[in-house]
Amino acid sequence: MCEANAYLLENDGKPEETLLMEAVDRVEPDEDGILLVSIFGEQKFIKGHIHSLSLVDHKIYIKQSSSEI
Amino acid sequence: MCEANAYLLENDGKPEETLLMEAVDRVEPDEDGILLVSIFGEQKFIKGHIHSLSLVDHKIYIKQSSSEI
Secondary structure: OOOEEEEEEOOOOOOOEEEEEEEEEEEEEOOOOEEEEEOOOOEEEEOEEEEEEEOOOOEEEEEEOHHHO | OOOEEEEEEOOOOOOOEEEEEEEEEEEEEOOOOEEEEEOOOOEEEEOEEEEEEEOOOOEEEEEEOHHHO
């Protein structure tokens, strides 16, 4: 199985990552944010956008919407 | 290895997908488009945005920028 973990990157430049969800299968961005769906069917909606993916490392990096500052 | 294949979804609603790149490791969206980097170091820049990811299926779906119509 090639699911990944989703991490939230802090918006203030700190090099911290917070685990949002493990075993993410589907990622569906829309205008307001990103829907994450795990292989177990768990869903989470995050206000932010995809910063980057590193699939070999099983990592999805999400950055919070800057409009929320 | 858990790389994925990147597909371009046509913008006119046709249910077609065109293979853009195989064995994608890193995906880095920016304002103008998306940089894809394969596990072999091959790079490709696509004018578009991430439509969705289906990681268990090893698929990245990219939609062309509508501003290009």
